[in-house]
Amino acid sequence: MGKVRTSYTAKEKLAAISYAEAHGNRAAGRKFGCNEACVRLWRKLKPSLLRQKKKPTG
Numbered sequence: 001m002g003k004v005r006t007s008y009t010a011k012e013k014l015a016a017i018s019y020a021e022a023h024g025n026r027a028a029g030r031k032f033g034c035n036e037a038c039v040r041l042w043r044k045l046k047p048s049l050l051r052q053k054k055k056p057t058g
Helices: 010-023 025-032 036-044 046-051
Strands: none
Touching: 010 025, 010 036, 010 046, 025 036, 036 046
């Protein structure tokens, strides 16, 4: 069986980006449970992640 797809919130992505800027994409991928390509993509999308408004839950 394959791996289950995981979705990450903008907050989690920004945390991974911060870690990647200090330690590298591969290390961030290992720490946050995704691959290096995801972290690389999130780093490209950082400006749009910062602009996202928080959506109320519930």
